[in-house]
Amino acid sequence: MLRIIYAGTPEFAVPALESLLRSEHRIVAVYSQPDRPAGRGRKMQQSPVKKFALEHDLPVFQPSSFSEGSALDDLRALNADLMVVAAYGLLLPPVVLETPRLGCINIHASLLPRWRGASPIQQAILAGDENSGVTLMKMDQGLDTGAMIASRAVAIDPSWNASDLHDALAPLGAELLLESLDNTEQALQQAQDQDDSLATYAPRLTKQQAEVDWNKPAQELLREIRAFNPWPVSYTFLDNENLRLWSARINADFEPGTPGYVVAHDADGIYISCGQGVLQLTELQFSGRNKCSAAQALNARNLSGCSLGKP
Numbered sequence: 001m002l003r004i005i006y007a008g009t010p011e012f013a014v015p016a017l018e019s020l021l022r023s024e025h026r027i028v029a030v031y032s033q034p035d036r037p038a039g040r041g042r043k044m045q046q047s048p049v050k051k052f053a054l055e056h057d058l059p060v061f062q063p064s065s066f067s068e069g070s071a072l073d074d075l076r077a078l079n080a081d082l083m084v085v086a087a088y089g090l091l092l093p094p095v096v097l098e099t100p101r102l103g104c105i106n107i108h109a110s111l112l113p114r115w116r117g118a119s120p121i122q123q124a125i126l127a128g129d130e131n132s133g134v135t136l137m138k139m140d141q142g143l144d145t146g147a148m149i150a151s152r153a154v155a156i157d158p159s160w161n162a163s164d165l166h167d168a169l170a171p172l173g174a175e176l177l178l179e180s181l182d183n184t185e186q187a188l189q190q191a192q193d194q195d196d197s198l199a200t201y202a203p204r205l206t207k208q209q210a211e212v213d214w215n216k217p218a219q220e221l222l223r224e225i226r227a228f229n230p231w232p233v234s235y236t237f238l239d240n241e242n243l244r245l246w247s248a249r250i251n252a253d254f255e256p257g258t259p260g261y262v263v264a265h266d267a268d269g270i271y272i273s274c275g276q277g278v279l280q281l282t283e284l285q286f287s288g289r290n291k292c293s294a295a296q297a298l299n300a301r302n303l304s305g306c307s308l309g310k311p
Contacts, residue, residue, distance in 0.1 A: 002184065005075070005083040005100065007031035008049045012170045013086035016107055017052060019174040020084070025181060027058055028078045033089050034062045066096050075099055082184065085139065086173065097139055102184060104139040107173040109166070110202070111135060111151055113194040116144035117202035121169065122162050125227040132156055132165060134173040136180055138191050143201075147191035150180050161229040161247070205232055212236040214260035214309050218250050218277030236260075236308045243308065244285040251280040260309040267295040270303060 002025045006017050009032050020027055030053040038045040046054075053060050063071035076099055083104040085092070097104050110120035111133040117123075124132040133153035137146040152175075154168050180187045210232040212221060225234045225248050234245040254263045256273040264271045269280035285291045286300070297303075 001025055002081040002102075002181065003028050003079065005029050005031065005078055005080045006049075006053075006086075007083060007088040007090075007092075008086040009033040009047045009089045010087050011048045012109065012166055012173075013049050013088070013107075014052050015170045015174040016084065016086050016177050017049060019178050021056060021058075023178060023181070028080055029061055030058045031061050031063075031088065031090075034064050063090075065090070066093055072096070072099075084177065092139065094141055097141070102188060105149065105177075105180075105188075106137050106139050106144070106146065107177060108135045108137060108144055109169045109173070111153055112137060112144060112148055113196065113199040115200055115202040118204040119202040121165050122205055122227040123200075123202040124156065125160070125162060125165065126223050128223055130156060132169065134169050134176055136173075136176050137194075138188055145194060145196070145199075147193050149187050149191045150176050152176055161226040163230050207232040210234050212245065212309070214272065215275040218256075218274040218279040221274055221279055222248055222250060237310050238286075238303075238306060238308055240311065242287045244291075245281055245283075246285060246291055247281075247283040249280050249282060251278045254278045258307070260307045262303050262306045262308070265294070265298055265303055267298070269294045270297065272308060 004020060004025050004027050006020060006027055008017060017030065030049065032047045032050040035044045035046050037043060050060050061074060066072050072095065075096065080100040082102045083100045085104055086107040092104060108120065110124065111131065112135040115123050131153050133151055135151040136149040138149060140146040152172055154172060156165060210228045212234055225245050228234045229246055236243050236245065251271055254271050256276065256278050257263055259273055259275050261273045262270060263273050263278060269282050272279045272281060282294050283291060284297055
């Protein structure tokens with residue numbers, strides 16, 4: 001039985017924590033990002049990992065860094081064998097990596113060395129990758145550069161958005177973790193170095209990236225809409241008002257014209273000309289309104305002759 005510290009923040013990290021809780025190993029503490037304001041009311045919100053930990057009476061620590069106050073002393077006092085990290089969001093300095101007896105391992109949502117960094121799920125979709133997966137690695141001082149303990153791939157369905165791929169990878173990470181903990185010390189010794197020459201990077205997403213450029217090909221815009229769902233969500237403008245685009249598909253029945261122009265619309269979609277091809281919007285959201293289907297949008301507003309994008 002191992003004494004394990006678990007460090008994670010978003011929903012992606014919950015399945016692995018839940019699996020550990022059901023295992024023979026002992027979770028001595030859970031680390032998560034500090035509570036932050038969210039939503040329209042800007043109320044302080046607990047992370048999904050913290051909520052789960054508290055529901056199961058696990059002790060929770062939320063330092064904003066390991067250089068503040070007693071954070072490092074608290075960590076050492078836990079006398080852990082291993083620290084498991086999954087989308088924690090806080091840089092771990094070398095002293096933290098060396099504190100647990102066996103070090104720290106990370107569950108990363110890509111097939112390393114492809115897509116090191118903060119947004120591997122979204123970048124896989126943006127790049128049109130056919131496969132993604134989960135890698136369990138031994139952490140070092142680099143950004144997702146540690147030796148690989150195990151990995152498992154999954155095919156990316158062409159209809160999936162980032163939320164769908166997330167939901168496929170999160171339980172896969174939990175499975176991979178438990179399998180590797182059966183013989184942890186041997187797994188760590190046999191970990192394989194990454195080939196740095198094959199590395200690609202997945203920087204943190206910004207809201208600005210999600211603005212649609214209708215001069216791009218429809219296929220590229222479709223990947224953006226899929227990748228940015230559920231955040232930051234692709235958006236454009238209709239008569240200077242923000243219009244969010246939640247889902248779409250390629251349509252080959254119409255000839256493209258001026259990029260951004262509504263070439264047609266019916267109950268199945270709103271058809272927008274792109275730099276190459278036509279994009280069929282199927283789910284969208286007007287400013288200040290709820291998400292709606294194309295048919296519902298057309299009931300609310302006449303889009304004939306409209307053009308999307310900044311004037």
